[in-house]
Every structure is written in structure tokens, then in C-alpha cells.
Amino acid sequence: MQKDIEITINPSDSGKDDIILDKILVLLKMPAARIQGFKIHKRSIDARSRNVIFRLQLKVYIDEPKPAEAFNIQYTKVDGKKKVIIVGAGPAGLFAALQCIENGMKPIVLERGKDVKQRRRDLAMINKQGLVNTESNYCYGEGGAGTYSDGKLYTRSNKRGDINKVLQQFVAHGADEDILIDARPHIGTNKLPQIITAIRETILEAGGEVHFGQQVTDFIIENGKIKGVIINGELQLEAQAVVLATGHSARDIYTLLDRKGILVEAKPFALGVRIEHPQEIIDAAQYHCPVRSEFLPPAYYSLVEQVGARGVFSFCMCPGGIIAPCATHQEEIVVNGWSPSKRNNPFANSGTVVQVTLDDVPGTDPLRMMNFQAEIEKNAFTAGGGNLVAPGQRMVDFVEGRVSADLPVNSYLPGTKSVMLKDILPGFVADSLRNALPLFGKKMHGYYTNESILVGVESRSSSPVRIPRDRETFQHPQVEGLFPCAEGAGYAGGIVSAAIDGVNCANAIMKLI
Structure with a gap:
């Protein structure tokens, strides 16, 4: 017999099979001899309270052996096929x-x-x-x-x-x-x-x-x-x-x-910036503690806000990550983010973008959204001054409309230059971000801070053409x-x-x- 159950466990115990088994026995109220094995189906972190826990969805094998895992996939030869x-x-x-x-x-x-x-x-x-x-x-x-x-x-x-x-x-x-x-x-x-x-x-x-x-x-x-x-x-x-x-x-x-x-066909897409914080700020906000436990991974976040008729949202969040230059053409700036497997870099970054609709770029040219995207990327390159130096601004400075006297240390290797990002981004994008960021700060304590940097531009969240x-x-x-x-x-x-x-x-x- 197989039974699907869910248990909660302390982060420090999440890798200990004996403790997981004890919890299974308590929940199912049966002797250990009947449990032939278990398999974790899903593992997630629940940080809604100050006591952060792991939630484990398990399949328990009762009075029958746990089957062996097999991941080798056999492919037939296709020489001479269509x-x-x-x-x-x-x-x-x-x-x-x-x-x-x-x-x-x-x-x-x-x-x-x-x-x-x-x-x-x-x-x-x-x-x-x-x-x-x-x-x-x-x-x-x-x-x-x-x-x-x-x-x-x-x-x-x-x-x-x-x-x-x-x-x-x-x-x-x-x-x-x-x-x-x-x-x-x-x-x-x-x-x-x-x-x-x-x-x-x-x-x-x-x-x-x-x-x-x-x-x-x-x-x-x-x-x-x-x-x-x-x-x-x-x-x-x-x-x-x-x-x-x-x-x-x-x-x-x-x-x-x-x-x-x-x-x-022209297709709506999203445009904005990549926002980077020290990872410790995100950890403290999400795990409700000044220092992250060694048993917890670097914290993740997902934020969304409706500003008027437009959605502003984070995506491709990279805990312990790096901001990367992802242009595909000369004299353009495009930024993205990535993390190594251990997510052990000192910064956390995320794309933070605003919806761009077909009405924002009037016309009938099916490539108009693509051309609009390219124009913004060229503006960012010009503002950075060349060599893929990216335009940047501290978060509070951006919202309050002043040039940052300096920029925080960050992960973007080609370098950043202090500018007014509103001069690069379309007005409706800058205004939407300016309104959304303080609201994000109310949802996540510590997010709205001048210790974070906005790096432009994040423009390849999706295709501008269908x-x-x-x-x-x-x-x-x-x-x-x-x-x-x-x-x-x-x-x-x-x-x-x-x-x-x-x-x-x-x-x-x-x-x-």
C-alpha cells in the first residue's frame, strides 16, 4: 500500500531520514516494521511565521518495498529516418x-x-x-x-x-x-x-x-x-x-x-530594470531574523503590484546571484541575472519590470515592439558611456528623483555609472516603478532602501514578437x-x-x- 502525506520539519532536520520516519510513524499511527520506505515528492519552505519550517510531501510505502529509481533513458537509433x-x-x-x-x-x-x-x-x-x-x-x-x-x-x-x-x-x-x-x-x-x-x-x-x-x-x-x-x-x-x-x-x-x-505579430512584453540588494537584507526580511540559519538557502522573493492599469512585477529572482550583460548587438545594454548552484554570492538580484502594451507603441508595423525595445537598449548604452557600462541609480534616489552621489558595490562586472534612469526608461515605465517600489517595501521589510541599486535595462523578459x-x-x-x-x-x-x-x-x- 502507498499513502501520500505531508509533514513539517525544522530546517536543521530536513535531511535526517530518522527524524522524518519518526514523524511518519506519529502521523500514521503504525509500527515501524510496516514502513518499508518513503519518497519525498515536494519540498518547500514556509516562512510565513517567525519559525521557518520545511513542508515535505511524501509517498510512504506500507507493507511493500520502495521501488528503485531509474533515470537512464534509452533512445533508439535514427540514422536514415525522416x-x-x-x-x-x-x-x-x-x-x-x-x-x-x-x-x-x-x-x-x-x-x-x-x-x-x-x-x-x-x-x-x-x-x-x-x-x-x-x-x-x-x-x-x-x-x-x-x-x-x-x-x-x-x-x-x-x-x-x-x-x-x-x-x-x-x-x-x-x-x-x-x-x-x-x-x-x-x-x-x-x-x-x-x-x-x-x-x-x-x-x-x-x-x-x-x-x-x-x-x-x-x-x-x-x-x-x-x-x-x-x-x-x-x-x-x-x-x-x-x-x-x-x-x-x-x-x-x-x-x-x-x-x-x-x-x-507585435506582442506585448515587459520593460524595467534589474534590482540588486545585499543578500543579507533579503534573508532578514524573508526569514524574520538578523542572520540566516546555515540550514536555510539564500532567501527568494516574488513581488507584484498593480499601479493604475499596469502590472509591475519581479521575475527571474536570483538569490546569491550576479547581474550579467546580455546584449546581442553592439552598442546596446541588456541586463539579466544568474546564480551558481550554491547561490553563495553576496548579492540578490531580480528583474523588476512594467507591462508594455501594444497601445504604448502605436502603429501597424508587426516589428514595432522589437524596434522600441532596441531603442531603449541603445539609450542605456549611450547613458553608460560605452564598454557595456550600465546606467544605475540607488533605489530611494530613483523614487525621489535625484542623482545618486555614488553607487553601491554590486555584481555587474563591466561596471555601473550613476545616471537618472527616468531619462532612459519610457515615462510610463519610470512612473510605474517609482510608485511600485515603496509599496514593495511595505510588503517586504527592508526592501525599500538606498543600499539597493537599480541597473538598466531589463528588456528581454519575453519576446516582443509573436x-x-x-x-x-x-x-x-x-x-x-x-x-x-x-x-x-x-x-x-x-x-x-x-x-x-x-x-x-x-x-x-x-x-x-
């Missing part, structure tokens, strides 16, 4: 490739950037010298933006697909099994490259292909059907299906589709065999939801070819 071109080697592209193999199709993954090992050198150039390689950076390259921007696996996409299958595939390729139980699973930027490499090796061993430095520059379309793609302006590659998994920053793909008369597709077939309504996928098409947000969308596209292709 080919599927996958454009982009981010989570959507890689998981679409794995699912293609599972479905008996041969994936050919085309990535404009470099593999994870080669990418490191270009990221070092960005951080140390402020030089952006437009084909290899935090957004472009093997693993996509997620590889070097944290590896958070938390998602609410329960209705889109099998979250556990995605997490189990990560574990099978080297991720810690804790991601299967944590309420907010996280791999860490330091561990993701090895996991991504392992996924690539699985694809290759099964007979799939993965190619780097291969930028799709055109589509081969005949009579409304996709026939293949053109790579780097010359090489033709044919297939009956093409998955567009290019991520939210592939402006050249949006421009190409629009130029060819293939429908794309590539439409049919809800049932997942294909573009004008081009049979073209499958817009995940973040770059406007249908996902984050590693897990993108991976699930890649799986869904691969399953939809089965019905076509």
Missing part, C-alpha cells in the same frame, strides 16, 4: 531533438552560436572588455540563454505537458535529483554546461546531428510548404519540417519572416511544416516551459511526416 530541422539549440531545440529521436525521427539541430565550451571565451570578453560577439553571447550559443543565466526550472506550465519528464531528463544527463522535489528547482549556471553537453552527446549517439556556427538566413518554401532552409547565405538543407526555436532575441529571424511576407501557429497542429497558418516554438515565437517563458513546447512541437510533427 529528417527534422531544428533551428536553435536552447532548451526548446534540444528537447525537441530528444523527442524527435523518441518518435523515430532524425533531428538536425542548427545553432548560430558556439558550443558551451567555446562560448565561455566570448562571455569573458563581454564581462572583462565590454565586447559583444553578435553570434556568441549570453543569448546565442549551445543551451541558449538559460545555460549562462541561472538554470531556474520553476514553471506554472502544468497544463502544457509533462514537467516531471523534463526534470527527469535533466537528472538523467547529470542534474542533481533535488530538482525533482524542490518547489523552486534550480540547477545553477556552473553545472548547466556539462548537462547541456551530455544532452548533445545523447542526440549524436542516437544518430541526430548538432551543428554550430550555422545561421539560418532563409527558408525554402514551395506552394505554401516548407522544403528546407538556407544556412549562412549559401548552403541548402532540405526537410519536411522545420522547428523555429530561436529564442526571444533572434531579431534577424523576425525580420526575415516579415520581409518574406510570412505573418508575424510568430502565430495553429493551436492543434502547431504549424504556422501560412506555411505547412513550419513549427514556431517556445520563447522566440511567444509561446513559453523559461527553461521548462520552453522544453515542454519543444516536446509538443516534435509530437505534432509526427502527425505531419
Whole structure:
């Protein structure tokens, strides 16, 4: 017999099986001999009171043995099978490739950037010298933006697909099994490259292909059907299906589709700043104590406020993290955040953004939101003065409308420059942030402080363009065999939801070819 239960436990005891077992026995009121084992399904922190506890959801095995865990996934060989071109080697592209193999199709993954090992050198150039390689950076390259921007696996996409299958595939390729139980699973930027490499090796061993430095520059379309793609302006590659998994920053793909008369649509997105505090401030606020216990992880927060008709919200919160320069073009500033697996850096940062609607950027151009986004990023670069130095301002100074005399020590490696952020951000964005931040401070003690810094701009929270597709077939309504996928098409947000969308596209292709 199996029984699902929930218990609470002190943080210091959360890893002690004997104490967990004692709590199981008390709750179920049965002798220890009947309990053959237990499995933790979910683990979360409850910090609503001053006594912080862990909540554990367990499956208890009564009078029957606990089954052994198995994470090795066997893939059949797909040499000589029907080919599927996958454009982009981010989570959507890689998981679409794995699912293609599972479905008996041969994936050919085309990535404009470099593999994870080669990418490191270009990221070092960005951080140390402020030089952006437009084909290899935090957004472009093997693993996509997620590889070097944290590896958070938390998602609410329960209705889109099998979250556990995605997490189990990560574990099978080297991720810690804790991601299967944590309420907010996280791999860490330091561990993701090895996991991504392992996924690539699985694809290759099964007979799939993965190619780097291969930028799709055109589509081969005949009579409304996709026939293949053109790579780097010359090489033709044919297939009956093409998955567009290019991520939210592939402006050249949006421009190409629009130029060819293939429908794309302007899409609302969000714009703002990345806010960084000393981690100890966030810990004290969330755990209700001056010093965080060694048994508790660095604290997380999620804040949202409605300011007039606009939502202002935090996202991609990185405890113990670092602010990273994530521009994909020269003379632009884009910031994002990431954390190592231990989340042991002294700062906590989070994107804090304001909704931007289609009405805010009037017109009919389907690329107008993208162009608006790029304009703000260029303004930020100019304000910083070059070399990816980012414009910054202390929080209270920003709200009260004065230039910061100096800026606090922070994690952004290219450096920050004190400016008036209201001169960079659109007026409605600056005003919304100015109203929301003191309200956030009322929700979380210590948040509203001049010890924190606002760094601009956080502009790539989601794609500013949607590539439409049919809800049932997942294909573009004008081009049979073209499958817009995940973040770059406007249908996902984050590693897990993108991976699930890649799986869904691969399953939809089965019905076509």
C-alpha cells in the first residue's frame, strides 16, 4: 500500500531520514516494521511565521518495498529516418531533438552560436572588455540563454505537458535529483554546461546531428510548404519540417519572416530594470531574523503590484546571484541575472519590470515592439558611456528623483555609472516603478532602501514578437511544416516551459511526416 502525506520539519532536520520516519510513524499511527520506505515528492519552505519550517510531501510505502529509481533513458537509433530541422539549440531545440529521436525521427539541430565550451571565451570578453560577439553571447550559443543565466526550472506550465519528464531528463544527463522535489528547482549556471553537453552527446549517439556556427538566413518554401532552409547565405538543407526555436532575441529571424511576407505579430512584453540588494537584507526580511540559519538557502522573493492599469512585477529572482550583460548587438545594454548552484554570492538580484502594451507603441508595423525595445537598449548604452557600462541609480534616489552621489558595490562586472534612469526608461515605465517600489517595501521589510541599486535595462523578459501557429497542429497558418516554438515565437517563458513546447512541437510533427 502507498499513502501520500505531508509533514513539517525544522530546517536543521530536513535531511535526517530518522527524524522524518519518526514523524511518519506519529502521523500514521503504525509500527515501524510496516514502513518499508518513503519518497519525498515536494519540498518547500514556509516562512510565513517567525519559525521557518520545511513542508515535505511524501509517498510512504506500507507493507511493500520502495521501488528503485531509474533515470537512464534509452533512445533508439535514427540514422536514415525522416529528417527534422531544428533551428536553435536552447532548451526548446534540444528537447525537441530528444523527442524527435523518441518518435523515430532524425533531428538536425542548427545553432548560430558556439558550443558551451567555446562560448565561455566570448562571455569573458563581454564581462572583462565590454565586447559583444553578435553570434556568441549570453543569448546565442549551445543551451541558449538559460545555460549562462541561472538554470531556474520553476514553471506554472502544468497544463502544457509533462514537467516531471523534463526534470527527469535533466537528472538523467547529470542534474542533481533535488530538482525533482524542490518547489523552486534550480540547477545553477556552473553545472548547466556539462548537462547541456551530455544532452548533445545523447542526440549524436542516437544518430541526430548538432551543428554550430550555422545561421539560418532563409527558408525554402514551395506552394505554401516548407522544403528546407538556407544556412549562412549559401548552403541548402532540405526537410519536411522545420522547428523555429530561436529564442526571444533572434531579431534577424523576425525580420526575415516579415520581409518574406510570412505573418508575424507585435506582442506585448515587459520593460524595467534589474534590482540588486545585499543578500543579507533579503534573508532578514524573508526569514524574520538578523542572520540566516546555515540550514536555510539564500532567501527568494516574488513581488507584484498593480499601479493604475499596469502590472509591475519581479521575475527571474536570483538569490546569491550576479547581474550579467546580455546584449546581442553592439552598442546596446541588456541586463539579466544568474546564480551558481550554491547561490553563495553576496548579492540578490531580480528583474523588476512594467507591462508594455501594444497601445504604448502605436502603429501597424508587426516589428514595432522589437524596434522600441532596441531603442531603449541603445539609450542605456549611450547613458553608460560605452564598454557595456550600465546606467544605475540607488533605489530611494530613483523614487525621489535625484542623482545618486555614488553607487553601491554590486555584481555587474563591466561596471555601473550613476545616471537618472527616468531619462532612459519610457515615462510610463519610470512612473510605474517609482510608485511600485515603496509599496514593495511595505510588503517586504527592508526592501525599500538606498543600499539597493537599480541597473538598466531589463528588456528581454519575453519576446516582443509573436510568430502565430495553429493551436492543434502547431504549424504556422501560412506555411505547412513550419513549427514556431517556445520563447522566440511567444509561446513559453523559461527553461521548462520552453522544453515542454519543444516536446509538443516534435509530437505534432509526427502527425505531419
